[in-house]
Amino acid sequence: MPSVCLYFQVHQPFRLKPYDCFKIGYDRLYEDVDRNREILDRVSAKCYLPANETLLHLIQEQQGEFKIAYSISGTAIEQMEKYRPDVLKSFQELAKTGCVEFLSETYYHSLSFLYSKEEFIRQVVKHKEKIKEHFGQSPQVFRNTELIYNNEVASFAGDMGYTAILCEGLDSVLGYRSPNFVYHPPHNSAIRCLLKNYKLSDDIAFRFSNKDWSEWPLTASKFAHWVHRTAGNGETINLFMDYETFGEHQWPETGIFEFLKHLPREIRKHPDFNFLTPSEVVGKYDVKGEYDVHHLSSWADIDRDLSAWLGNSLQHDAMQRIYSLENQIKATGDEEIINEWARLLTSDHFYYMCTKYWSDGDVHKYFSHYDSPYDAYINYMNVVTDLESVVEEAVISQ
Amino acid sequence: MLGWEFPPLFSGGLGIATYGMVKAMSKRAKIRLVIPNSVPSNDLEDVSIQGLNKITLEEINLERLAYSLPALGADVSRIPITLSPYHFANQKISKSTINEFELLQANKGEVSDVHSIFQGEDAYANILQKIHLYTHLAAQLAADGDFDIIHAHDWVTYPGGVKIKAQSGKPLVLHVHALETDRSGEACRNGIYQLEKEAMDVADKIITVSEYTRQQVVQHYHIDPAKVGVVHNGIDPAPTIRKEHKLKDKLVVFLGRLTHQKGPEFLIETAEKVLRVYPRVKFIVAGTGDLFVHTLETSAYKNLGGKFIFAGFLSKAKVNELLSMADVYFMPSVSEPFGLSALEAVQFRVPGVISKQSGAAEVIKHTLQADFWDTDKYANYIHALLKYSALKTVLADNAQCELRGLTWEHATDKVLRIYDDVINN
Numbered sequence: 001m002p003s004v005c006l007y008f009q010v011h012q013p014f015r016l017k018p019y020d021c022f023k024i025g026y027d028r029l030y031e032d033v034d035r036n037r038e039i040l041d042r043v044s045a046k047c048y049l050p051a052n053e054t055l056l057h058l059i060q061e062q063q064g065e066f067k068i069a070y071s072i073s074g075t076a077i078e079q080m081e082k083y084r085p086d087v088l089k090s091f092q093e094l095a096k097t098g099c100v101e102f103l104s105e106t107y108y109h110s111l112s113f114l115y116s117k118e119e120f121i122r123q124v125v126k127h128k129e130k131i132k133e134h135f136g137q138s139p140q141v142f143r144n145t146e147l148i149y150n151n152e153v154a155s156f157a158g159d160m161g162y163t164a165i166l167c168e169g170l171d172s173v174l175g176y177r178s179p180n181f182v183y184h185p186p187h188n189s190a191i192r193c194l195l196k197n198y199k200l201s202d203d204i205a206f207r208f209s210n211k212d213w214s215e216w217p218l219t220a221s222k223f224a225h226w227v228h229r230t231a232g233n234g235e236t237i238n239l240f241m242d243y244e245t246f247g248e249h250q251w252p253e254t255g256i257f258e259f260l261k262h263l264p265r266e267i268r269k270h271p272d273f274n275f276l277t278p279s280e281v282v283g284k285y286d287v288k289g290e291y292d293v294h295h296l297s298s299w300a301d302i303d304r305d306l307s308a309w310l311g312n313s314l315q316h317d318a319m320q321r322i323y324s325l326e327n328q329i330k331a332t333g334d335e336e337i338i339n340e341w342a343r344l345l346t347s348d349h350f351y352y353m354c355t356k357y358w359s360d361g362d363v364h365k366y367f368s369h370y371d372s373p374y375d376a377y378i379n380y381m382n383v384v385t386d387l388e389s390v391v392e393e394a395v396i397s398q
Numbered sequence: 399m400l401g402w403e404f405p406p407l408f409s410g411g412l413g414i415a416t417y418g419m420v421k422a423m424s425k426r427a428k429i430r431l432v433i434p435n436s437v438p439s440n441d442l443e444d445v446s447i448q449g450l451n452k453i454t455l456e457e458i459n460l461e462r463l464a465y466s467l468p469a470l471g472a473d474v475s476r477i478p479i480t481l482s483p484y485h486f487a488n489q490k491i492s493k494s495t496i497n498e499f500e501l502l503q504a505n506k507g508e509v510s511d512v513h514s515i516f517q518g519e520d521a522y523a524n525i526l527q528k529i530h531l532y533t534h535l536a537a538q539l540a541a542d543g544d545f546d547i548i549h550a551h552d553w554v555t556y557p558g559g560v561k562i563k564a565q566s567g568k569p570l571v572l573h574v575h576a577l578e579t580d581r582s583g584e585a586c587r588n589g590i591y592q593l594e595k596e597a598m599d600v601a602d603k604i605i606t607v608s609e610y611t612r613q614q615v616v617q618h619y620h621i622d623p624a625k626v627g628v629v630h631n632g633i634d635p636a637p638t639i640r641k642e643h644k645l646k647d648k649l650v651v652f653l654g655r656l657t658h659q660k661g662p663e664f665l666i667e668t669a670e671k672v673l674r675v676y677p678r679v680k681f682i683v684a685g686t687g688d689l690f691v692h693t694l695e696t697s698a699y700k701n702l703g704g705k706f707i708f709a710g711f712l713s714k715a716k717v718n719e720l721l722s723m724a725d726v727y728f729m730p731s732v733s734e735p736f737g738l739s740a741l742e743a744v745q746f747r748v749p750g751v752i753s754k755q756s757g758a759a760e761v762i763k764h765t766l767q768a769d770f771w772d773t774d775k776y777a778n779y780i781h782a783l784l785k786y787s788a789l790k791t792v793l794a795d796n797a798q799c800e801l802r803g804l805t806w807e808h809a810t811d812k813v814l815r816i817y818d819d820v821i822n823n
Contacts, residue, residue, distance in 0.1 A: 312792060313788045314789065
C-alpha cells in the first residue's frame with residue numbers, strides 16, 4: 001500500500017542592506033529591514049497565505065487522510081514574528097489539525113555542519129525550541145540545509161536521536177534501485193533515509209508551467225496516474241520541494257493551485273494509495289537497503305552538489321572568514337553579537353556569490369537582489385569587516 | 399582604407415586598433431592603406447608636452463618596429479602630414495618634411511598649398527585646411543578606382559572617404575572609434591560634429607566599436623539604427639608576466655589622456671574617498687592631456703600630492719611594466735567608445751573598476767562597473783579589491799577567459815560580412 005509523502009521547505013534569509021566601505025565602523029544595522037519586509041509581504045500574498053488556506057481546506061475535506069510536512073527555518077519564523085504574525089498563525093492553524101508534521105533543521109539555514117559541529121548542534125537545538133514554542137511539536141525527523149547530505153550527516157543526526165533524515169535520491173548512488181523505498185545509511189541502522197523522488201518532485205516544482213515540456217499541461221489526474229504507476233515498485237513516493245513553488249515560482253495563472261486542490265482526491269482514487277507524514281512513513285515501512293553517500297550532495301541545481309554555495313574562491317573565502325570568527329564571537333558572551341554573526345551563516349549569502357551561470361542569467365539571478373555575484377561578495381565582506389571591529393571593541397571593553 | 403599612423407604616439411587606442419584590424423584583415427582581403435606620415439625626430443622637435451621629453455628617439459623606433467608596416471601585408475601609401483584626431487595633439491603638431499613630400503608626390507597636389515599650411519603660425523587653426531589637403535591627396539591616390547570598398551577610420555579621414563565615394567561610385571564604410579559628442583559633450587554641434595554627421599548620412603554603412611557607441615550614433619547623430627553595426631575591437635595576445643612589487647603601498651593605475659572625456663576629476667574624487675578608508679595606496683596616472691596641469695594642481699590642493707604619481711606619457715613597454723605591477727586598473731571615463739587599455743589590463747591579470755559608459759564594460763563582464771560619476775561606488779569597489787584578495791583573483795581569472803572571444807580574426811569576420819552586405823545591396 002504505497003504512500004505519498006509531501007514535504008515543503010519554508011525559508012527566508014535576513015538579507016543584508018547595501019553596505020559600502022564607508023559604513024564600516026559606523027553602521028551596526030546590517031539587515032535590510034524594508035526589503036525583507038517587502039519580500040515577506042509579497043511571498044505571503046502569493047504563496048504562504050493562499051497555499052496554507054488551500055492545504056487547510058484539503059485536510060478538512062479529506063477528513064484526516066491528507067498529510068503534509070514542513071520545515072520552516074528559524075530566520076523565516078523570526079521574520080514572521082516581526083513582520084507577519086498573521087502568517088505564523090496560519091501555519092499554527094495547520095499544526096492544530098494533527099495532520100502536519102514539522103521537521104528539524106539548523107535555525108539559521110546554514111552550512112555549519114561542514115565547519116563547526118558545535119555551532120551545528122547549537123542551531124539545531126535552538127530551532128527545536130522554536131518549533132516547540134510555536135507548533136507544540138518535538139521534531140523527530142531531520143533535514144539539513146538544502147538537503148546537504150552524506151553518510152556523516154546521517155550518522156550524526158542519528159546520534160542526535162532523530163528517527164529519519166531527508167535527502168536527495170541520487171541516481172549515481174541508487175543505480176537500478178528506486179528512491180521509493182526507505183533506506184538506511186551504512187554503519188548506522190538507527191536512522192532512516194527518505195529519498196526525494198526528484199523526477200516527480202521536479203515535475204511539479206520546475207516543469208509545471210513550462211510550455212515546451214512534452215507533458216505540459218500537467219493536471220492532477222495525469223500526475224496521479226504517474227504516481228499510481230509506481231504501485232508494485234515503491235512504498236513511499238517522496239515529493240520534496242520548496243513551498244514557494246505554489247504561487248511564487250509557479251504563478252497562480254499556471255493553475256498550480258487548482259492542481260494542488262485536486263491532487264489528494266486524484267491520488268486517493270486508487271484505493272491502495274494514501275498520504276503519510278515522514279514519521280509515519282518510517283514507522284510503517286521497513287528498510288529495504290543501504291544508501292551509501294560519501295560525497296556531499298544536495299538538492300540544488302542540476303549538479304546536486306555544493307557548488308551553489310562553495311563553487312568559487314569568493315564563496316570559500318567568505319565562508320572561511322565568517323567561521324574563523326566563531327570563537328571570538330562566542331567569547332564576547334553578547335547575545336546580540338552572536339545573533340548577528342549567526343545570521344551571516346545563512347546559506348543564501350553565499351548562494352548570491354555564485355558565478356556558475358551568472359553571464360547566462362538564470363535561477364540564481366532571480367533569487368538574488370544583487371546586480372552581480374561580486375557585489376554580493378563585496379557587500380558581505382564589508383559587513384563581516386564591521387562585525388570584526390565590533391568584536392574587537394567588545395574584547396577591549398571587557 | 400584610410401587610417402592612422404603607427405606607433406600610437408598621439409593616436410592612443412585608435413592607432414593600435416587600426417593596426418590590429420588591418421593586420422588580421424590583410425590575410426583575407428587586399429587592402430590599400432592610406433595613412434598620414436611623420437618622421438619620428440620631427441615628432442619630438444618643437445614639442446613641449448609635459449612628460450613627453452621622457453621618451454627617447456630610441457623608444458619610438460623600438461615601438462615602430464613592433465608595429466611594422468611591411469608585416470601588415472597591405473599596400474601602403476603615405477601622405478606626409480602629421481594629423482591626429484585628438485584636439486590636444488593637433489595643437490602641438492610638428493613640422494613636416496616638405497622635401498620628402500615633394501619627392502613622393504611631385505606630380506600630384508599643389509605644393510604651394512602645402513608650404514603655406516605647414517608654415518602657418520597656428521597649427522591647430524589650420525586643421526580643417528590640412529584635412530582638406532589630405533582629402534584631396536587621398537582622392538588622387540584613389541583615382542584609379544581599383545577597389546571595392548572605401549573604409550574610413552574616424553573623422554579626419556571621413557571627408558576623404560566621402561570624396562572618394564563621390565568620384566568612384568564605390569560604397570563607403572565609416573568606422574567610428576570615437577565621436578565628437580564623446581570628446582566635447584552630447585549637446586555639442588560644432589564643425590567636427592557636422593563633418594561626422596555629413597559623412598554618416600552619405601555612408602553606406604557605419605561600424606562602431608561598441609553597442610554603446612552605436613547608441614550614441616543613433617541618438618545624437620540621428621542615424622537609422624539599421625545602418626549601424628557593431629564590431630568590437632580585438633586584442634592581440636601578448637606575453638604577460640606579473641611582477642609583484644615590493645612597495646608598501648598598493649597601486650591603482652589610471653591610463654589615458656588627461657582630458658574631460660576620460661574622467662580625471664572623478665579619478666581625484668574617488669582617490670580622496672578611497673584614501674579615507676584605505677590609506678596604503680598610491681594612484682599612478684600615466685598619460686597627459688589638456689587637463690594634466692589641472693589634475694596635478696587639484697591633487698596637490700586636496701593634499702593628495704603624496705598619494706599621486708604623475709608618470710606622464712609612457713611608451714608601450716613602460717605601460718606594460720606598470721600593468722604587470724598594478725593592483726587595480728581604474729577607468730572612470732565619462733564616455734568611452736571602447737577602452738582598449740582595459741583589455742590590456744585584463745591581459746596582465748589586473749582587475750578593472752570601470753565606467754558603465756564604455757565599450758569595454760559590454761565585452762568584459764567580469765569587471766566592477768559603475769556609472770561614470772558614481773565615485774562612492776568606485777571607491778567601494780577599489781577598497782574591496784585592495785582589501786579582499788580573493789576578489790582580485792576571481793575577477794582576473796574570469797576576465798581573462800572573456801578575452802578569448804575578442805580577437806581581430808573575429809572582428810575581421812564581422813567586417814567582411816558587412817562588406818558583403820554593402821556590396822550586394
